[in-house]
Amino acid sequence: MVKPTWSDPKNSVSSPLFSIYHPSMSFEETLQLRLAEDQALNQTRRLPTFSPHLLRFCDNDYLGLASHPNIIKAAIESLQNEHTLGAQSARLISTNTTSHQKLETELAVFKETEAVLLFSSGYTAALGTIPAILSSGDIVILDKLAHACLIDGAKLSGAKLRVFQHNDLTQLEDILRETRTHDSTARILIVVESLYSMDGNFAPLSEIVALKDRYDAWLMVDEAHATGIYGAQGKGLCSQAGLSSRIEIQMGTLSKALGVCGGFIAGKKSLIQHLLNRSRSFLFTTTSPPSLAAAAHASLQLIQSQEGETLRRNLFTNITIFNQLFKRPDLGSPIIPILTGSEKKALDLSQILEQAGFLIPAIRSPTVPKGQARLRITMKSSHKSQSIEELARILLTLI
Numbered sequence: 001m002v003k004p005t006w007s008d009p010k011n012s013v014s015s016p017l018f019s020i021y022h023p024s025m026s027f028e029e030t031l032q033l034r035l036a037e038d039q040a041l042n043q044t045r046r047l048p049t050f051s052p053h054l055l056r057f058c059d060n061d062y063l064g065l066a067s068h069p070n071i072i073k074a075a076i077e078s079l080q081n082e083h084t085l086g087a088q089s090a091r092l093i094s095t096n097t098t099s100h101q102k103l104e105t106e107l108a109v110f111k112e113t114e115a116v117l118l119f120s121s122g123y124t125a126a127l128g129t130i131p132a133i134l135s136s137g138d139i140v141i142l143d144k145l146a147h148a149c150l151i152d153g154a155k156l157s158g159a160k161l162r163v164f165q166h167n168d169l170t171q172l173e174d175i176l177r178e179t180r181t182h183d184s185t186a187r188i189l190i191v192v193e194s195l196y197s198m199d200g201n202f203a204p205l206s207e208i209v210a211l212k213d214r215y216d217a218w219l220m221v222d223e224a225h226a227t228g229i230y231g232a233q234g235k236g237l238c239s240q241a242g243l244s245s246r247i248e249i250q251m252g253t254l255s256k257a258l259g260v261c262g263g264f265i266a267g268k269k270s271l272i273q274h275l276l277n278r279s280r281s282f283l284f285t286t287t288s289p290p291s292l293a294a295a296a297h298a299s300l301q302l303i304q305s306q307e308g309e310t311l312r313r314n315l316f317t318n319i320t321i322f323n324q325l326f327k328r329p330d331l332g333s334p335i336i337p338i339l340t341g342s343e344k345k346a347l348d349l350s351q352i353l354e355q356a357g358f359l360i361p362a363i364r365s366p367t368v369p370k371g372q373a374r375l376r377i378t379m380k381s382s383h384k385s386q387s388i389e390e391l392a393r394i395l396l397t398l399i
Helices: 027-040 069-082 098-110 122-133 148-157 169-182 205-214 269-278 290-303 306-325 343-355 385-398
Strands: 115-119 139-143 160-164 188-193 218-222 249-253 263-267 335-341 373-378
Touching (some): 069 290, 098 115, 115 122, 122 148, 122 188, 122 218, 122 249, 122 263, 122 269, 139 169, 148 188, 160 169, 169 205, 188 205, 205 218, 263 269, 290 306, 306 335, 306 385, 335 343, 343 373, 343 385
Parallel strands (some): 139 160, 139 188, 218 249
Antiparallel strands (some): 115 263, 249 263, 335 373
């Protein structure tokens, strides 16, 4: 194996520059060099072994629906009725099943939009949507903490990328004003999340919509972590703010609070028809199995029921319990970051918690910016108060 030589041995973690790389190195030598760099940065990742005995305070199944018997039953019944496990092809070819159509219809009503298009994941929804509506010569403006799928979709579009500091409305308006000053007809798309996946805070949606309207821009809001939790019947933060009809593109996922798998785009019928013809990640991907669509439909119905309301109430109670014990402001977010700064410290804390029976992996670069490593704690409606109290007690002794 080639041994790496650091150009700055006193600051090797922050400046991991190898001085020995050259084009004649073999494929294996190049990979080994990169793996050594990851190890030096405490960024080495390995797939964990699933441990059912650990208390999971890290996943996004906020309402516990991934293991709900009614959701599982819906998937089993669909398998029996459809007589197929895999979807077998793209929907435009042969697999536009009743389950998919029914889910899209119900999701459109749920998200207070005209239509919905399902994707195999939230990631593919972003990758297929932004390039379908933007191209070179257009401008996409992203919040600095926007999810990787939104960044990748923006890059694939070929549009000019502009980034504003997280939730900084002044900088966002400066970019919009500058853009409009130089080009009064440019197509501009603003891209934000309603609930940010790593920091657990919220976008000022009303103010962003006002800016979007003032400067004749479009807005795409990723509601992945808000759908099912906020607003009447869990319709999301766009609905809660009364903004559904003023937002051009709403993006969502079936894999968080709904407990299944898949993504979707909600908006005008014209948007959905356009994506049906132009979204490459929809056109060229085998669709998700009809059993998952049936399970998601059952989940959607449950979320809007009295049981769903009870689950949301339990979730917010658990959020409050933890924040009070940990002496943190209660933002009402199920995502609670505990910043460590150091990647190594995050890894060490995660290991200590695992030994105590809690699964909370360390979140490191590139998932979060360098120097902002953390434990990302997520609350669920199914967590017991005793477990929450024990977790808070351990963390208070470690932080």
